[in-house]
Amino acid sequence: xxxxxxxxxxxxxxxxxxxxxxxxxxxxxxxxxxxxxxxxxxxxxxxxxxxxxxxxxxxxxxxxxxxxxxxxxxxxxxxxxxxxxxxxxxxxxxxxxxxxxxxxxxxxxxxxxxxxxxxxxxxxxxxxxxxxxxxxxxxxxxxxxxxxxxxxxxxxxxxxxxxxxxxxxxxxxxxxxxxxxxxxxxxxxxxxxxxxxxxxxxxxxxxxxxxxxxxxxxxxxxxxxxxxxxxxxxxxxxxxxxxxxxxxxxxxxxxxxxxxxxxxxxxxxxxxxxxxxxxxxxxxxxxxxxxxxxxxxxxxxxxxxxxxxxxxxxxxxxxxxxxxxxxxxxxxxxxxxxxxxxxx
DNA sequence: CGTCCACGGGAATTGATGGACT
DNA sequence: AGTCCATCAATTCCCGTGGACG
Numbered sequence: 001x002x003x004x005x006x007x008x009x010x011x012x013x014x015x016x017x018x019x020x021x022x023x024x025x026x027x028x029x030x031x032x033x034x035x036x037x038x039x040x041x042x043x044x045x046x047x048x049x050x051x052x053x054x055x056x057x058x059x060x061x062x063x064x065x066x067x068x069x070x071x072x073x074x075x076x077x078x079x080x081x082x083x084x085x086x087x088x089x090x091x092x093x094x095x096x097x098x099x100x101x102x103x104x105x106x107x108x109x110x111x112x113x114x115x116x117x118x119x120x121x122x123x124x125x126x127x128x129x130x131x132x133x134x135x136x137x138x139x140x141x142x143x144x145x146x147x148x149x150x151x152x153x154x155x156x157x158x159x160x161x162x163x164x165x166x167x168x169x170x171x172x173x174x175x176x177x178x179x180x181x182x183x184x185x186x187x188x189x190x191x192x193x194x195x196x197x198x199x200x201x202x203x204x205x206x207x208x209x210x211x212x213x214x215x216x217x218x219x220x221x222x223x224x225x226x227x228x229x230x231x232x233x234x235x236x237x238x239x240x241x242x243x244x245x246x247x248x249x250x251x252x253x254x255x256x257x258x259x260x261x262x263x264x265x266x267x268x269x270x271x272x273x274x275x276x277x278x279x280x281x282x283x284x285x286x287x288x289x290x291x292x293x294x295x296x297x298x299x300x301x302x303x304x305x306x307x308x309x310x311x312x313x314x315x316x317x318x319x320x321x322x323x324x325x326x327x328x329x330x331x332x333x334x335x336x337x338x339x340x341x342x343x344x
Numbered sequence: 345c346g347t348c349c350a351c352g353g354g355a356a357t358t359g360a361t362g363g364a365c366t
Numbered sequence: 367a368g369t370c371c372a373t374c375a376a377t378t379c380c381c382g383t384g385g386a387c388g
Contacts, residue, residue, distance in 0.1 A: 085374065105362095105373050284350065300378055305351075307376095324386070327350075 001234045007197030008227035010220065014192065017059050019185040020052050023176050027060035027149065030174040034120045035068050040147035042171065044128075046155050047178025050218030056178075057124050057149045064122070072121035079126070079314075084133040088113070091123055091140075110139055113146075120145040129156045130314075141170045180217035187212040189219055190226055198230055202240050210243060214250040224253040261315050268308050271295040273317060273331070281321070281328045284309075 006012060017024055023045075030043040045053045061073050074094030081090050088109040096116040123140065125131070128150040137158060140146050150158065155175070159167035181189075187208045194203045203226070211229070215222035229241045229249035241249075265273060268291075275290040276282065282290065284305070292298045299308075309329075312318040319330045 083375070107373095285348090299376095302352085302379080303377060326386080 001199045001202050001239045002197065002230050003199055004197045005227070007193050008223055013055065013058050013062065014196075017052065017055060018189050018192065019181065020056050020178075023052075023056050023178060024060060024063075026174055026176045027056055028063060030149070031060060031064050031122060031147075034064060034071055034122065034147075037119060039120050039145050040122055041173030042147050042150070043174035043176060044150045044152070044155070044172045045176045045178060046152050048153060048180060048218075050220035050222075051178045051180055052219060053151045053178050054124075054126055057126075057151060060149075061122060061124065072117055072119070074121070074123045075126065076123060077126045078128050079130045082130055082132045084136040084139065085109070087125075087131070087136045088139060095121055095123075106139070110143065114143050117143060117145060120147070122146070123148040125150045128152050128158065129154070131158070134158055137170060181219055182217070183209065183212045186215060186217065186219055186222050190222055193223055193226060199239055202230065202233075204240070207241050207243050207246055210246045211250060214247070221250075221253060221257075224257065225250040228253045228256065258317070261317060265312075265315075266308075267297075268295060268299060268304070269312055271298075272304075272308060272312060276318065276329055276331050280330050283326055283328055287329055 027043060027045070030041040032040070034040045045057060047053055058075070061071070065071050065073070072095045074091040076087050076090045076094075078087065081087050085106050088106055092109050092113050095113055123146065125148050129152040131137075137148075140148055150172070155177075158172075159170065187205075190203070190208045190211060194208070207229075211222050211225050215225060225246075226241075226249075229245055232245050232249055232252075233239075233241045262270075262273065271291050271294045272287065275287060275294055279290070284301075288301045288304060291304070309318075313320060317332055319332045321328045321330060
């Protein structure tokens, strides 16, 4: 019953975007100057996860490229590439393509991009609030014709630690707020994905609205649930997803995401996770003490605090309970801890 | 008030790597 | 080929601030 599994991938970009017309218009407005050969307005998209921010950004760039041939564009996930150098390197790769030295200094990278950028270009900075070195925004501003689309969960002040005289010249022309999808919009999205990726009649209206209801306005979760449901059904030899499987599919999809996340943790993060799995609700100092025992090459508390702990929190694996100053670390609950499905 | 704890700025160190110079 | 220097990422070390609490 699964005709095309790629339809359910996180990076799948549908041919038309459901329920985000006004957002699309704002972003394409921001990019419009490129059509006349000028630098676009920087813009900033914010809202919770799974509400189509990245999709809209990518779709807007795609639309632009249908109007204007070969607009140089780059995509950077600042969560992975959070240093100045890493960001510039990624941009150089996407924008300029081809050969760049294995390691290059930031200055060299800026030169490389500047020299090879002919006409205006646009960079998508996903999870831009995770950027450690906001100086890079200044670097981008220095490159003629380059503009960016920043994406974040909350509205953040990106320019906090930049020189005021400089920041006043870097402007964010558009701020686009994304709110949660309604259930009917999620249902519409699911319906289209099903039509594209599954056999005919694989889902009925009832199943779709059930998934939509259970996924709390998060399209990513809904789509993952649809994929899991389809897989479960086809394993039973069915050509349609029966509604009795929906609930399991939603929770399994949740577990799947979690397992995938855990498998990406490094040894330090893993050790922390293990410690918390054994003993929940520790304060930072206790957590560190346990971690130090468990890990055979521990890093300092300072470093843990700076990198690994925030990472676990960001991954939504660890929850921090603040009770009058003292903070306690907890694992985030899973609905079905007793069983998790084999990995994808 | 003194202590404990969390937070985070900032300097310093280490190790890899690549380029320039000899 | 060998030496030296610059850059960068990762990590550590040191420390001041500030809240909570007894």
